[in-house]
């Protein structure tokens with residue numbers, strides 16, 4: 001891992017650890033929700049995409065799984081062995097707790113910076129999953145896609161649901177404004193914290209996020225042995241970033257779903 005990546009990811013992960021108790025308090029009903037064995041937190045189009053590829057008995061890894069509720073949803077759909085990876089120890093603890101409440105004992109969780117994963121997970125999974133809010137934390141998109149690909153067995157599938165890259169041009173507000181170049185590659189420094197549920201301000205640690213264009217994402221995948229199988233741009237809010245744009249007359253896409261297969 002380069003010193004540059006280490007600088008950013010260590011701060012980002014500390015920031016997620018810091019907000020974890022706040023998110024846990026805000027999401028207090030989860031302890032009840034996940035005890036329903038049909039619990040499903042997935043967005044509708046991503047849920048359909050997962051069904052299209054099928055999960056039954058498949059080994060699944062979720063990259064940057066946060067509190068594990070999306071992985072739990074996939075497990076509830078009949079997945080086999082599951083692994084959730086996240087750099088935040090505090091969120092991994094929440095994930096372990098929620099999976100236990102759900103009675104899903106065969107979901108493993110690993111706390112690791114995605115750029116420093118142990119070799120034991122290499123080429124182990126039928127399916128790798130990324131749900132909304134991950135790419136923006138990655139200082140090195142090329143290396144990130146290589147890691148995603150390395151987790152898959154040949155012929156395996158990577159499914160991704162993300163904020164649409166065009167949202168990188170917008171600043172939140174009422175209404176959101178176009179303030180940035182689509183081609184901006186400078187890190188965004190933020191000290192407002194990560195309470196994106198209630199937007200409560202607190203004396204937060206700094207974190208850094210990154211804009212990756214569609215070209216960056218697609219070209220990184222191509223050079224990581226991933227073949228694009230599916231793409232769908234979404235009209236509706238999936239990540240609560242500039243959510244009001246869904247109802248704007250000149251509405252941009254808000255989300256994007258992508259599927260790749262690992263070339264054997």
Ligand SMILES: C[S@@+](CC[C@H](N)C(=O)[O-])C[C@H]1O[C@@H](n2cnc3c(N)ncnc32)[C@H](O)[C@@H]1O
Pocket residue numbers: 009012013016064065066067068069070071085086087088091112113114115131132133134137138
């Ligand atoms: C917005 S959350 C992802 C939420 C996801 N949609 C879910 O609920 O499963 C982003 C997550 O990425 C994790 N993360 C950010 N940078 C990371 C890194 N370099 N390695 C591992 N995890 C990282 C954070 O700890 C956080 O839990």
